[in-house]
Amino acid sequence: MSWLSNFLTSAIGRKLVMSLTGLFLIVFLLIHLTGNIMILIPDEGASFSGFVEAMESNPVIKVMSIVLILGFVIHIIQGILLYFKNRHSKGGKYAVIAKDNATWASKNMALLGTIIFLFLIIHFMDFFIPMKVLKEYGHHQLYHKVIAAFQNPVYVVLYVIGMISLGFHLAHGFQSAFQTLGVNNEKYSPFIKKLGMLYSIIVPLLFALIPVVVFLTHQK
């Protein structure tokens, strides 16, 4: 199996790992969003709780949530390793930094990733850890916990910042994942680039809308 470990530690092998875990997380975001957006349905959380219930009782989702955490961890660790490897390879900065030869997001993926990671810590402390690990409350109460959390304007701002970072991270990451896989050609690339742009605007925007709308409509 040495060929496999050689491959996985090669520059392109690492890129492939980033690409595949990234695409997996992109798919996950869609599922996550589908559930979350139900919070905005004005039925006192009935649809949202129904969705949570369905997810909690589905064994496939149970397995997938472990895969998901693995996906996050691998993506993050590999990202950190690549960051340091590349910083070493670069070896210095120019006196004048050219700005018009690449997008800002593409040059700042590690920074954006770090902000998203910090956001994730807050996000996990808010919901995942108290509910799933500490079992402070059951998933039936999740809706009310979410509504309560987003009464706090600080949280709302943090969530919006997290989602803006996610948007920029995806704006580069989405199409970059396909380029790494070797999917770059006249037939598909224009479509992939457009889809990536749409995805990286719409998905974070909808996510960010949830705390904002909850905050504005549930004032006591």
Place this chain on the structure above:
Amino acid sequence: MKLTLKIWRQNGANDKGHFKSYDVVANEEMSFLEMLDVLNEELINRKEEPVVFDHDCREGICGACSMVINGKPHGPLRKTTTCQLHMRHFKDGDTIHVEPYRAKAFPVIKDLMVDRTAFDRVIQTGGYISVNTGGAQDANNIPIAQSIAEKSMDAAACIGCGACVAACPNGAAMLFVSAKLNHLNLLPQGEVEKLERTHKMIDRMEKEGFGACSNIGACEVECPKDIQLINIARMNRWYFSSAFAGDQ
């Protein structure tokens, strides 16, 4: 036109290096290298050390004239080497920063000149085909589709200048290596050793200390020969095949 040059002076790879300011009077017809020649003549007359920079053909085909001008390899003009960059693209009174390529795999020899032999070593591991080709064949003896020939020729335009590495925030050489691989792998003569070549050249590239591509794309923008990122995508596909193929 009067210019202020801030030029990187560095006495060998182990020196720390620093910017030094020079005033120079140039005219718009000069190439950037000719402008540096003017400066060097003055320096020699003043009994100062001339600025060391790499150059050879001065017509955009050898890839020697490596330097970073105002943050861009080969200067502000797209698809142009330093030797073909003319001073009319600058304004009277401009301050211009000139510094060497910065990449671990390209150590500074002196001032603006860097050691790009890492590229040669990558070429040595696979930038050839192993059969004796004999005398030139009749044209069209080997049928090659026009579209394939074009792709290979586009890649063959790479002059090995290293601007891609210099522009890359990761110090990656993927554009260069992919250009060489596409040049040979796409044609029937080179196809035979396609996967082996891909594997060897990429392996060498890594051993030389080049970084890992993160698809930023600055290389493509700064490449004087317009080598496209699509070459990297094709290279990745070959690399995956070479890694996962059952036998070769």
